[in-house]
Amino acid sequence: MIIEAVRLVVTLATTAAGFLVGRSFPDWFPESGFDADVAAITGAVLGAGIGYVAGGLLGRLIRRVLERAPELAARATGPQLFAGTFGLLAGLAVGVVAGVPAVALLPPYLGWPVAMLAIIVLAAAGATVFAARSDDLLAAAGLRPRRVRPSSPPGGPAFVLDTSAAIDGRILELCRARLVSGDLVVPEFVLDELQGIADSGAVDHRRRGRRGLDVLEALREIPWVDVRPADDPAPEQDDVDAKLLALCALTGGTLVSTDANLVKAAALRGIGTLNPHGLGESLRPQAMPGDRLALHVERPGSEPGQGVGYLDDGTMVVVEDAAGLVGETVDVEVATSLRTSVGRMLFARRSS
Numbered sequence: 586m587i588i589e590a591v592r593l594v595v596t597l598a599t600t601a602a603g604f605l606v607g608r609s610f611p612d613w614f615p616e617s618g619f620d621a622d623v624a625a626i627t628g629a630v631l632g633a634g635i636g637y638v639a640g641g642l643l644g645r646l647i648r649r650v651l652e653r654a655p656e657l658a659a660r661a662t663g664p665q666l667f668a669g670t671f672g673l674l675a676g677l678a679v680g681v682v683a684g685v686p687a688v689a690l691l692p693p694y695l696g697w698p699v700a701m702l703a704i705i706v707l708a709a710a711g712a713t714v715f716a717a718r719s720d721d722l723l724a725a726a727g728l729r730p731r732r733v734r735p736s737s738p739p740g741g742p743a744f745v746l747d748t749s750a751a752i753d754g755r756i757l758e759l760c761r762a763r764l765v766s767g768d769l770v771v772p773e774f775v776l777d778e779l780q781g782i783a784d785s786g787a788v789d790h791r792r793r794g795r796r797g798l799d800v801l802e803a804l805r806e807i808p809w810v811d812v813r814p815a816d817d818p819a820p821e822q823d824d825v826d827a828k829l830l831a832l833c834a835l836t837g838g839t840l841v842s843t844d845a846n847l848v849k850a851a852a853l854r855g856i857g858t859l860n861p862h863g864l865g866e867s868l869r870p871q872a873m874p875g876d877r878l879a880l881h882v883e884r885p886g887s888e889p890g891q892g893v894g895y896l897d898d899g900t901m902v903v904v905e906d907a908a909g910l911v912g913e914t915v916d917v918e919v920a921t922s923l924r925t926s927v928g929r930m931l932f933a934r935r936s937s
Contacts, residue, residue: 588644595640596633603632672715673708680704743768744859745815745838747829748778751797753843755861757804765859766809770838771801773814774828830854872896874919877936881914882907902931 607628608621684700691699746769750756759765779801783794805812819831826847833840839857842848848858872878882892885908892907904917917933924930 588641588648590644592637592640592644595643596636599632599636599639600629601632603628603630603635606632669712669716672711672713674711675715676708676711677704679711680707683707743770743836743838744841745770745772745829745833745836746775746801747840747842747844747847748775748782748797748825749843749847750841750861751775751779751800752782752793753861754796754800755843755864756841757800759861759864760804760807760810763809765841767811769804769810769812769841770815770832770836771812772817772828772832774817774825776801776814778825826850830856833857872900872919872922872931874921876919878902878917878919878933879914880904880917880933882910882912884911896931900929900931902933905932905934907935 604625605628608625680700680703684703687699687703688697744765744767746756751771756765760769779794779797781794782790783798785791785794801812804810815832815836817828818835819828822828822831826844829840829842829847830851832838833851833856834854839859840848840851841859841861842851843860843862845860845863848860848863851858878896880894880896880902882894882904884893885891886893886903890906890908892904892910894902894904896902902917902919904915907915907917916936918936919931919933921932922929923932
């Protein structure tokens with residue numbers, strides 16, 4: 586329906602334009618000898634044909650824009666829509682003022698198109714600029730934009746990612762394995778912190794920050810993960826951890842972090858947590874007391890007579906009476922195991 590309506594309007598306009606141009610053609614070129622009536626009819630027919638084709642193309646373009654309008658509106662925030670509409674009206678007003686000299690000074694067939702082009706360009710520019718600075722404009726007007734609470738996906742609450750988990754990178758593999766899916770919320774203050782680390786003067790910090798940003802970029806390419814930002818729920822707080830806990834409490838989201846202290850604090854507040862580092866530790870193959878292992882002793886232990894080696898998964902093994910065997914591979918028997926805040930530690934003795 587919209588295509589036919591646009592085509593009709595465009596065809597009528599181009600037919601009228603063709604008729605006027607055709608009727609004026611003999612006056613522009615008197616030596617041509619064209620009859621005014623024949624030229625007018627010819628111009629009207631040509632204008633109608635051009636308008637029919639151009640109107641169809643324009644109608645399809647408008648229909649495509651209208652079909653995408655709800656999707657574009659859903660992605661925009663309320664302040665952006667409000668400021669964009671205001672900017673559109675302001676751009677239209679400026680465009681009308683700018684188009685008046687063109688209509689007054691130029692011939693009608695040139696002045697009106699120039700004026701319409703100025704109005705369209707300035708209206709689009711006004712809407713774009715105002716929408717991009719919506720928060721600043723509302724703040725200048727004394728209005729505070731309403732904080733949008735991230736909604737939970739149909740399958741459950743969202744996952745809220747912190748800086749340490751982004752830099753760690755294991756969340757990417759969990760998402761690729763579909764162990765984590767749905768909404769993955771990355772708060773604006775986490776993005777700011779990652780950018781600050783990436784711009785640090787220290788090479789090591791800069792590398793870690795860029796790794797975190799690269800992980801977020803890779804997460805956006807996973808179809809079943811929707812990475813989206815979230816506003817600061819507690820602007821009065823300066824501590825990032827406090828902001829994360831407030832956001833999780835507000836949305837019912839699950840905190841994804843490798844910070845052991847933050848994970849404990851969240852658990853004490855009844856907030857769901859996911860620690861990729863702890864998950865990796867729990868999935869490592871476990872050596873049990875009584876198991877016999879071939880262990881390479883790498884260094885002396887902290888106590889006299891002890892030697893220290895490591896399993897393939899990084900688990901530290903303390904061996905009694907092995908301080909003099911550094912650099913050698915010996916057979917040991919696991920005696921006990923101890924879980925600490927940094928992981929699991931095994932104590933062993935040399936096999937007889």
